[in-house]
Amino acid sequence: MTMRVISLNVNGTDHSVQVGPLDRLIDVLRDQLGFKSVKEGCSTGDCGICAVMVDGKLVNSCLMLASQCDGRRVLTLEGLVNDLSMKRLQGSFIANNAAQCGFCTPAMLMASWDLARHKADPSEDEIKVAISGILCRCTGYYQIIDSVREGCKRGTT
Amino acid sequence: MQEGDHLSEQISQLLDSLREKAERGELLYIGENIVRVDSLEKVLGNPVYTADLIPKGTIYAKLFHSSIPHGVIKVMEIGGAKTHPGVLGVMTHKDIPGLNESSAVLPDRQLFADSMVRSTADILGAVVAETASAAADAAARIKVEYEPLPAIFDPLEALKPDAIKIHPKGNIARQMKIRKGNVDEGFAKSHLILEKTYRTQFQDATPLEPEMGLAIPEDGGVRVIGSMQSPHHTQAAVAKVLGLPQEKVRVIQAVTGGAFGPKSDETPYDVCSTAALAAVKYRRPVFCGMDREDSMVMHTKRHPFVISHKTGVTSDGMLLADESRIVGDTGAYASLGVFVVVRATFHTVGAYEVPNVKADSYLVYTDNTYAGSLRGFGGPQAIFAIESQMEELARRLGIDPLEFRLRNMLVPGKRNATSAVMDSSCGLPQCVEKVVASSRYREKAARYRNQTGSVRRGLGLALLMHGNSLGPEGNDYGAVHIEILSDGTVSVGSGLTEYGTGAVSGMMQVASSVLGVPLSRFKLERPDTSKHRESGPTVASRVIVIGGNASKLAAEKLREKILPLAAEMLKTERNRVAIADGVAFDRLNLSATLDWDDLVKEAYRRGIGLREEGYFMAPQAPWDQEIGQGTPYLQYTWGALVAEVEVDMDTGYYKVVGVHAAYDVGKAVNPAGVLGQIYGGTVQGLGYAMMEELIHREGSVVNPNLGDYYIPTSMDIPQEFKAFIVEVPGPLGPFGAKIIAEPPIVLPGPALRNAVLNATGVSVDDLPVTSEKVLMGMRPQQAPRTA
Numbered sequence: 001m002t003m004r005v006i007s008l009n010v011n012g013t014d015h016s017v018q019v020g021p022l023d024r025l026i027d028v029l030r031d032q033l034g035f036k037s038v039k040e041g042c043s044t045g046d047c048g049i050c051a052v053m054v055d056g057k058l059v060n061s062c063l064m065l066a067s068q069c070d071g072r073r074v075l076t077l078e079g080l081v082n083d084l085s086m087k088r089l090q091g092s093f094i095a096n097n098a099a100q101c102g103f104c105t106p107a108m109l110m111a112s113w114d115l116a117r118h119k120a121d122p123s124e125d126e127i128k129v130a131i132s133g134i135l136c137r138c139t140g141y142y143q144i145i146d147s148v149r150e151g152c153k154r155g156t157t
Numbered sequence: 158m159q160e161g162d163h164l165s166e167q168i169s170q171l172l173d174s175l176r177e178k179a180e181r182g183e184l185l186y187i188g189e190n191i192v193r194v195d196s197l198e199k200v201l202g203n204p205v206y207t208a209d210l211i212p213k214g215t216i217y218a219k220l221f222h223s224s225i226p227h228g229v230i231k232v233m234e235i236g237g238a239k240t241h242p243g244v245l246g247v248m249t250h251k252d253i254p255g256l257n258e259s260s261a262v263l264p265d266r267q268l269f270a271d272s273m274v275r276s277t278a279d280i281l282g283a284v285v286a287e288t289a290s291a292a293a294d295a296a297a298r299i300k301v302e303y304e305p306l307p308a309i310f311d312p313l314e315a316l317k318p319d320a321i322k323i324h325p326k327g328n329i330a331r332q333m334k335i336r337k338g339n340v341d342e343g344f345a346k347s348h349l350i351l352e353k354t355y356r357t358q359f360q361d362a363t364p365l366e367p368e369m370g371l372a373i374p375e376d377g378g379v380r381v382i383g384s385m386q387s388p389h390h391t392q393a394a395v396a397k398v399l400g401l402p403q404e405k406v407r408v409i410q411a412v413t414g415g416a417f418g419p420k421s422d423e424t425p426y427d428v429c430s431t432a433a434l435a436a437v438k439y440r441r442p443v444f445c446g447m448d449r450e451d452s453m454v455m456h457t458k459r460h461p462f463v464i465s466h467k468t469g470v471t472s473d474g475m476l477l478a479d480e481s482r483i484v485g486d487t488g489a490y491a492s493l494g495v496f497v498v499v500r501a502t503f504h505t506v507g508a509y510e511v512p513n514v515k516a517d518s519y520l521v522y523t524d525n526t527y528a529g530s531l532r533g534f535g536g537p538q539a540i541f542a543i544e545s546q547m548e549e550l551a552r553r554l555g556i557d558p559l560e561f562r563l564r565n566m567l568v569p570g571k572r573n574a575t576s577a578v579m580d581s582s583c584g585l586p587q588c589v590e591k592v593v594a595s596s597r598y599r600e601k602a603a604r605y606r607n608q609t610g611s612v613r614r615g616l617g618l619a620l621l622m623h624g625n626s627l628g629p630e631g632n633d634y635g636a637v638h639i640e641i642l643s644d645g646t647v648s649v650g651s652g653l654t655e656y657g658t659g660a661v662s663g664m665m666q667v668a669s670s671v672l673g674v675p676l677s678r679f680k681l682e683r684p685d686t687s688k689h690r691e692s693g694p695t696v697a698s699r700v701i702v703i704g705g706n707a708s709k710l711a712a713e714k715l716r717e718k719i720l721p722l723a724a725e726m727l728k729t730e731r732n733r734v735a736i737a738d739g740v741a742f743d744r745l746n747l748s749a750t751l752d753w754d755d756l757v758k759e760a761y762r763r764g765i766g767l768r769e770e771g772y773f774m775a776p777q778a779p780w781d782q783e784i785g786q787g788t789p790y791l792q793y794t795w796g797a798l799v800a801e802v803e804v805d806m807d808t809g810y811y812k813v814v815g816v817h818a819a820y821d822v823g824k825a826v827n828p829a830g831v832l833g834q835i836y837g838g839t840v841q842g843l844g845y846a847m848m849e850e851l852i853h854r855e856g857s858v859v860n861p862n863l864g865d866y867y868i869p870t871s872m873d874i875p876q877e878f879k880a881f882i883v884e885v886p887g888p889l890g891p892f893g894a895k896i897i898a899e900p901p902i903v904l905p906g907p908a909l910r911n912a913v914l915n916a917t918g919v920s921v922d923d924l925p926v927t928s929e930k931v932l933m934g935m936r937p938q939q940a941p942r943t944a
Contacts, residue, residue: 022290036209037202039414041365042449046863049365077202090200094192097829100837101657102199103365103414109200128871135863137365137415138657140840141871142878143833 006070010035011079019066026050026061028069029076037077037106041135048134051107052076058114058133077106085116085154092151093144100138107134108144116152124149174737185737186670187892190829193662194681195412195655205412207369207384211444215371216245218283218435218445219292220427221299222455223274226310226524226856227323228303230272230281237298238284243291245439247299249282252434255400259426261390261529265324266423266490268398268430274303275323276489277857278455278526280427283445285435308524308856312486313463315521323489323522330491331520333502335785337576338513340469343478347469351550355466355542356923357906359851360459360844362531363868364656366414367452370428370445372436378405379433384413386421388684389652389691394426395433403686406433410684416656417841418530421696422492424456453861457492457529458851460485460520462501464542468511474556476511476565483518483539485528492529493696494520496630501535503575503629503789507543508585508622509562510571516785524856530696532838536623536903537845541924544619544907548914558618558911559598563589566620573622575780577788582893584821584885585620588797591819591881592618596799605915611807614814615916617800619908621820623900624790625889626775627697633775635699636690637707639668639715641767645739645754647674650682652692653704658898659830660700666826667705667891671712672719673736674753690770698896701826703773705891711771718767722760726751775889792887794895795821798839798904800875802912809932811913812875813843818904819881823895828882831897835880838901844869846906850925 007016010033017032029035029052038061041047045063052061053075080086089112092098099105108131115122115130122130127148128141136144198205235247250257250271259268270279281301286292309315315328322328344350370383378401385391385408392408399406408429413420424447432445447455462485469478483501487494498520505516551561567579568586593599598616605614627633637651649668655661661681669676682688692704716736723741724731727749735744739753760767780787801815818835825831848867852859860866886893910926913919919934 034204036204036206039206039366040208041367042863044449044862044864047365047449081201093200094196097190097193097659097833099193099196099199100659100833101365101413101415102195103206105199106202109202128874132870132872135365135868135870137363137417137841137868138837139833140836140838140869141874142836143829145871 004067006067008069008071009073011076021067023066024062025064025066025069028066029061035076035078039103039106041103049104049107051110051134053110053114058111077109080113086113089113089116089148089151092147096143096147096150098139098144098147104134104136108136112148112151115148119152120154122149122152184670184892185673186666186676187824187826188828191666191676191827193659194665194676194679195662206366206414207371207382207411208446210382210411211371212442215442215444216285216287216435216439217289217292218285218431218443219296220280220283220431220445220451220455221296222281223270223277223279224301225274225303225305226277227275227308228305230270230274230301231304232302233281234300238295241291241295241298243287244295245285245287247282247284248434248438252438253398256397258397259394259423259430260490261423261493262495263330263491268427276524276526279489280455283431283435285439285443310523310525310853310856312484312521312523315523316484316519323524328522329519330487330522331495331498333499333518333785335502335505335514335516335574337574337786340478340480340513340515343513344469347477348472349553350467350469351546351553352465352467353546353549353922355464355545357462357538357541358924359461359528359853360531360849361453361851361866362417362419364415364417364420367447367449368420368424368428368456370425370432371442372429372432373442374436374440379436381406381408381429381433382411383408383425383429384420385410385425386416386654386656386696387694388654388686390694391425391429392686395430398430399433399437407685407687410654413654413656417532418534419456420656421694422457422529427455449863450861453851453866454526454858457527459531460487460494460497460528460538462538464538466542466546468546468550470550470554474554474561474564476509478513479506479511480515481505483516485520486523486525487520488523488525488527490527491520492527494529497530497535499629500624501539502785503624504536504539504622505543506574507540508567508620509565510567511574514574525853526858532841532899533902534697534899537842537906540619540621540903541906545910545922548911549920557602559593562618562620567622575789576786582792582885582887583795584883585795587883587885588795588819588821589620591883592797592799592817595879595881596801596815596817598799612803612805613916614801614803615912615914617908617910617912617915619798619904619911621796621900621904623794623903625702625794625887625896626699626778626791628778628789629780631693633693633699633703634773635692635703635707636770636772637664637704637711638768638770639711641715641757643757643761645678645757647672647679648682649679649708650689651704652684652689653700654684654695655681658834659827660898663701663826663830664704664708668708668712671709671716674739678739698898701894702890702896703775705894706773707771709771709891710773711769714769714771715767718765719756719760722765723751723756726756726759792889792895794897794900796900796904798908800905800908800912802909802916804913804916804931806917806935809928809935811928811931813909814875815877816875817879818901819883820897820900821883821885821895822897823887823890824884824893825882826894831882832880834897835901836878838899839905840869840874842902842905843909845902845924846909847925
């Protein structure tokens with residue numbers, strides 16, 4: 001199989017990586033570049049816990065080929081540790097007991113951050129839709145929804 | 158303001174709050190929504206799970222399994238896999254130096270089947286390769302030739318005397334019975350006798366992280382890091398397969414991404430043993446992880462049950478007798494199912510007093526994939542059956558289902574199915590009161606009685622009794638050690654594990670309360686068999702009760718060492734010293750204070766050892782095996798749930814518009830954590846009730862993926878969810894705490910089923926309650942679904 005070199009920007013840093021035709025974005029992020037917040041739960045695009053931002057859109061990184069990402073900008077949770085909006089959400093997740101096993105938490109935070117960019121005060125339905133592509137088996141979603149509502153508010157943090 | 162004044166004011170406030178709490182009989186921190194010790198690493202997405210810890214140079218093992226449900230293995234062609242690029246080798250039963258066994262209770266399952274397969278979940282071996290993808294590709298090239306044998310997929314067929322034997326000793330893995338009073342006398346006096354049969358389906362637990370094991374060769378043995386509930390049991394299982402003494406196998410539980418039961422069962426043994434075998438053979442780190450399909454085929458599921466009840470009642474609605482036959486399909490192997498059927502049997506008449514009870518239960522082998530431990534552990538099946546039966550009885554008697562339940566439910570002084578007398582710790586009436594008021598049950602039930610429109614509503618009620626402690630499942634003990642480090646950090650370690658519920662944080666919160674040091678100063682050690690004592694399995698939601706007591710004992714021992722030192726340093730009497738929020742002070746002289754860190758430093762300087770262990774063993778829970786009578790559980794969690802549904806009468810489509818749930822947890826150590834268990838367990842229970850069904854066709858799982866096996870998303874949860882915590886202290890747990898992680902999955906099934914019945918008149922007696930079944934029930938002229 002032919003390997004090729006692609007360049008992609010992850011969390012603001014340019015990387016050149018060698019990829020095969022079947023390598024997925026999640027493989028490059030986790031195995032080659034070490035962004036372990038990206039989780040694999042089903043490998044078929046059903047659970048959503050591998051969600052990352054690619055050129056400003058939330059995608060399942062298990063369904064995207066690495067070679068499709070040549071020249072694109074990728075954002076993972078690691079790249080948002082100093083982002084004020086993300087910090088608010090993280091604080092709210094902690095305060096509201098929204099992380100139980102924690103395996104869906106990075107993707108839930110990415111989806112919530114994406115929502116927070118567009119909505120300062122989302123309704124419950126908007127929050128449900130925003131996180132609907134990501135499964136959580138522990139929380140029943142209620143404490144996550146509370147966290148997102150609170151975390152989206154641009155308060156005095 | 159001077160520093161000293163500020164501190165003194167702070168202490169004064171603390172003291173006030175301490176006094177207030179003491180007056181209320183409460184302790185510091187208990188009952189507060191405290192931030193879990195593991196929250197931060199989770200919201201930061203830190204690399205703490207097994208697959209995040211794979212070191213460079215690791216090779217990969219991919220399990221492969223049977224493709225037929227029952228047969229003799231004739232030829233296994235592994236040549237094509239062996240020569241695949243990147244492959245190092247293929248391991249089969251021939252590569253096992255120790256005992257080829259991977260079983261939790263009965264020695265009925267091999268790690269790698271050597272001559273015969275009994276289900277499509279039977280593992281045949283593993284391909285080991287340089288990369289995960291090479292291992293997976295090569296595994297697909299393995300060809301196995303079988304001589305097929307007749308197979309049984311229906312547990313009732315397997316029970317017939319002439320059925321083929323799946324195991325040499327026959328098809329019954331475990332039998333159990335209850336004999337209380339005399340049911341024949343009860344039936345003779347009954348005004349009405351109802352006989353009905355209920356069925357439940359295979360449920361997949363679906364922890365979002367599937368089973369994972371990583372093994373690293375070291376010191377003539379192996380270090381194993383994995384996703385699991387019970388590291389010491391995994392250690393024993395791996396050592397057995399490797400033929401090594403247990404101390405040569407060190408098992409560390411990585412942060413675990415959900416578990417729900419299967420990770421206390423045999424599957425963690427499979428991945429960890431396979432990784433360890435390959436690590437020893439190839440002398441390299443080996444990762445053996447299941448993908449979703451592997452997991453859904455090869456791990457244990459919730460047992461399908463067939464439960465028949467024959468129940469007699471008086472004309473005024475008093476239960477007189479109940480006879481049940483309980484058959485659990487454990488698939489090809491018993492696993493922890495031997496205890497699942499026992500728990501189901503003890504709960505066969507649920508939260509009601511029935512003077513005469515007869516139950517006969519059987520855990521039966523079939524050629525389906527195997528079932529085992531899953532949240533609720535037999536409770537969801539048993540309570541679905543009895544709560545459905547209660548609703549049917551009430552309707553036939555013409556008594557409101559709530560009134561019928563109120564007449565028969567367990568209250569202090571009444572006796573449950575095992576004849577255990579309920580004491581004052583029974584908080585069931587309070588739970589019922591909460592949900593009836595919150596749902597406006599009486600008003601709505603009256604309003605919904607005579608609906609005629611195409612969209613109708615219904616209410617469904619279900620009550621819960623859930624036995625706490627392992628009881629019949631074994632000695633219920635746990636050890637927790639606490640070490641105060643020189644910088645004042647309180648380090649807590651145990652063989653009991655955290656996998657999402659927050660119970661370990663709760664257990665630490667208990668110690669935090671005793672020591673007077675906030676949980677933010679605490680650190681959780683990773684459970685490690687080389688450091689922590691065997692503490693039994695982390696199952697049955699027992700961490701808060703057993704671990705909480707052990708943690709309390711350890712903290713009390715440390716407090717006995719610290720308080721005299723603090724008294725000396727504060728120049729006061731020992732009994733005048735208190736510690737709150739990490740400050741020791743003299744209760745009667747507020748200006749005398751001492752910082753926790755200085756206290757710890759002085760202890761270190763003087764060589765006072767600050768490491769203590771707490772060990773707690775629950776009292777014996779005696780019961781008579783012959784008649785199933787006695788006290789198999791030391792306390793009970795109580796609950797009540799009202800579900801409200803709205804049904805489209807033209808299509809059968811329905812949605813749950815409201816859930817009102819109340820649980821008596823004795824004492825909520827961390828109320829936000831308790832609510833998290835109620836919400837999460839209820840939604841998982843609604844999945845079980847509404848949509849989840851792992852379908853077997855001729856023994857093969859046809860929907861082993863999350864595209865075809867649905868679990869609830871955020872769009873599926875009820876708009877209204879009112880959860881209530883009731884606190885009637887129990888005799889066993891610290892500060893009266895009762896368990897809560899498992900119980901909330903039990904009630905949604907029967908409550909939803911009863912709500913649909915009350916809205917439509919359709920009795921769906923087999924879970925899940927799909928819209929299709931509702932529609933078919935409303936159109937009796939059309940043939941019902943047979944598959």
